[in-house]
Amino acid sequence: MPISQRAATLAEILDEMTAEGAPELTERYPDGSLRCYACGHRCLIKEGRRGICKVRFNQGGKLRVPMNYVAALACDPTEKKPFFHVLPGSDTLTFGMLGCDLHCAYCQNYITSQALRDEAAGVVPRAVSADQLIDLALSYGAQIVGSSYNEPLITAEWAVEVFKRAKRAGLKTAFISNGNATPQVLDYLRPWTDCYKIDLKTMNDRNYRQLGGVLENILETVKMVYERGFWEEIVTLIVPGFNDSEEELRRAAEFIASVSPDIPWHVTAFHQDYKMMDKPNTTAEQLVRACEIGRQAGLRYVYAGNLPGKVGRWENTYCPRCDALLVERYGFIVRRMRVTSDGHCPHCGETIPGIWS
Known part of the structure; x- marks a missing residue:
């Protein structure tokens, strides 16, 4: 069967696995067109047309909008999301659907995120109910349920459906997102969502537009997520020759610190993937330098990821007051956890922000 026919079949399958969108995320116009507020593009969608x-x-x-299926599903260490200040050593049942509002050339999840946009992408979705996902999370002993793999903002209604059941079961919930949000979608998510991870991909608007986004939208989301009381962590994938200049990294760190110096910043190592095969892989030295820039900018919790055992102290959590080792890690493995259940350093009593119990 030709690829074009397979893609058409996938689109037909996905169109059947839908429900009516949340009224909080929809504005209707007299001519039958709609404004969608699920992501920062705020698409005006005419009858018979699709959003970005x-x-x-x-x-x-x-x-x-998408409903009642998964295209990716795994029970992973929470540190892999990455959340380093949320129940260290726990597992997160992570589900994803298909589609994305960006088109990053280095996407590691392009099989799911670029479905219906790239003929090389796309997997067959599996029908599932929200109750089945929560039963699975409980059977695996997961303490968190997270939406990831594609961009969860564009499938926000399904995430809320799952998260409502997760909360009733006593589980925490997490969004692993590119951060291209709107006030409407964040208000819609907030009652059911505990944690929010944002990819701050670059501080260069021209580079963001190459990825399909707008820098100002992402920066505004970082502020809105913090103001609404989600637990927030931020990731910057360090791509040599794209976003790794000291000036750009310093701007990123200073911006995060201006929102709150307590927001953890993860700088992670790029490896060649998808359509970006012309950039070299990130070295441990580059990650360590980025971490040092973060600390100089006033951030109290900076972490280096994707190169376990090669970045020294930057995998661990230390008390910002007395420098006691609080959480010792190797990659996604937690070797030691000493933050008290009420979120304090056991040595000096300093408050360590996060979700610890």
């Missing part, structure tokens, strides 16, 4: 994400569409003047 390709998976939210206007059918008969109603917004149809």
